[in-house]
Amino acid sequence: RHRVLSGMQPSADSLHLGNYLGALVNWVTVQDDFDAYFFIPDLHAITVPQDPEDMVKRTRVAAAQFIAGGIDPERSTLFVQSQVPEHAQLAWILMCMTGMGEAQRMTQFKDKAARQGAEAAGVGLLAYPMLMAADILLYQPHGVPVGDDQRQHVELTRDLAQRFNSRFGETFVVPTGFYPENGARIYDLQNPTSKMSKSAESPNGLINLLDDPKVIAKRIKSAVTDDGTEVRFDREAKPGVSNLLSIFAAFSERTIPELEEAYAGKMYGHLKVDLAEVVVERLAPIRTRALELLDDPAELDRLLSQGALKAREVAGPVLADVYSKMGFQPPS
Numbered sequence: 433r434h435r436v437l438s439g440m441q442p443s444a445d446s447l448h449l450g451n452y453l454g455a456l457v458n459w460v461t462v463q464d465d466f467d468a469y470f471f472i473p474d475l476h477a478i479t480v481p482q483d484p485e486d487m488v489k490r491t492r493v494a495a496a497q498f499i500a501g502g503i504d505p506e507r508s509t510l511f512v513q514s515q516v517p518e519h520a521q522l523a524w525i526l527m528c529m530t531g532m533g534e535a536q537r538m539t540q541f542k543d544k545a546a547r548q549g550a551e552a553a554g555v556g557l558l559a560y561p562m563l564m565a566a567d568i569l570l571y572q573p574h575g576v577p578v579g580d581d582q583r584q585h586v587e588l589t590r591d592l593a594q595r596f597n598s599r600f601g602e603t604f605v606v607p608t609g610f611y612p613e614n615g616a617r618i619y620d621l622q623n624p625t626s627k628m629s630k631s632a633e634s635p636n637g638l639i640n641l642l643d644d645p646k647v648i649a650k651r652i653k654s655a656v657t658d659d660g661t662e663v664r665f666d667r668e669a670k671p672g673v674s675n676l677l678s679i680f681a682a683f684s685e686r687t688i689p690e691l692e693e694a695y696a697g698k699m700y701g702h703l704k705v706d707l708a709e710v711v712v713e714r715l716a717p718i719r720t721r722a723l724e725l726l727d728d729p730a731e732l733d734r735l736l737s738q739g740a741l742k743a744r745e746v747a748g749p750v751l752a753d754v755y756s757k758m759g760f761q762p763p764s
């Protein structure tokens with residue numbers, strides 16, 4: 433069976449709707465057809481300052497949400513990045529194969545570095561995509577299910593895999609990004625030209641999986657819509673309504689044209705009320721299940737440690753092959 437692999441940072445107290453529709457929904461689907469690896473990239477989270485106590489908590493919260501959202505830890509391998517030392521080891525090698533200009537061109541690096549101020553930004557921010565490439569290449573996955581904002585990082589990973597293969601001989605599988613049809617880019621509800629993100633200025637534009645259903649309904653109902661009254665998908669002229677339509681399509685069996693037809697002649701308010709109902713109905717059981725799982729942190733920790741052992745069985749031999757191809761002397 434082909435493999436897939438993906439990860440989500442433990443950098444907030446809950447996953448948000450972008451994480452869910454951009455990635456988690458696809459993770460659950462690919463489990464059926466692939467040997468799947470899902471992990472929590474805690475090493476990535478420290479490229480911006482993190483509180484250690486939050487890190488412990490947020491790592492478990494992420495794991496609980498993956499499982500509550502439909503990841504089966506018996507079928508798929510679920511683990512924490514820092515428990516598999518091969519990630520950091522391969523990252524170093526890939527950093528040595530990446531050009532400075534190539535790394536500086538990454539838009540996520542440019543955004544985050546700009547936010548921190550050029551002087552304050554750490555080297556980790558620049559190295560981040562090479563660690564992500566290592567995460568991926570260690571498992572030889574065929575596919576990487578992610579949202580659209582990770583596209584450039586997946587492309588860099590492909591370049592690095594090809595570069596390594598041509599320099600040192602066939603080693604890595606060159607992976608493909610798997611992007612969802614409707615949820616690949618979910619925008620902030622209050623600011624629908626920016627992507628939904630945990631670092632948003634106001635929480636009102638954000639829907640968190642662990643939010644109270646009442647809060648979720650309220651945020652959808654107060655989402656910014658656009659001038660005019662027509663419910664129509666038009667990213668340029670109607671970013672607010674278009675975002676609501678993509679969310680709706682991602683949650684239902686209906687396509688965007690079907691939704692446009694269903695809401696022809698109706699007001700934005702109708703769309704919002706119905707969407708709020710659909711979203712709450714889907715997310716409420718995930719929240720309940722995640723909170724139950726969090727009542728037993730020891731069990732979550734056990735599942736994650738078990739996952740790390742399984743992950744190392746794959747990552748260990750791949751790293752050993754890389755070391756040997758580079759001419760590193762094995763211990764005798």
Ligand code: TYM
Pocket residue numbers: 437438439440441442449450451452453454455473476563564567568576577578579580581582585615616617618619627628629
């Ligand atoms: P992260 O933790 O920021 O996001 C996790 C996943 O959620 C998707 N996503 C979105 N999708 C749609 N709309 C949005 N507004 C939105 N916001 C986030 C992301 O595309 C991602 O799929 N670098 C990665 C984590 C990572 C990783 C990896 C992923 C580290 N190593 C290896 C795949 C493979 C990141 O920061 O995602």
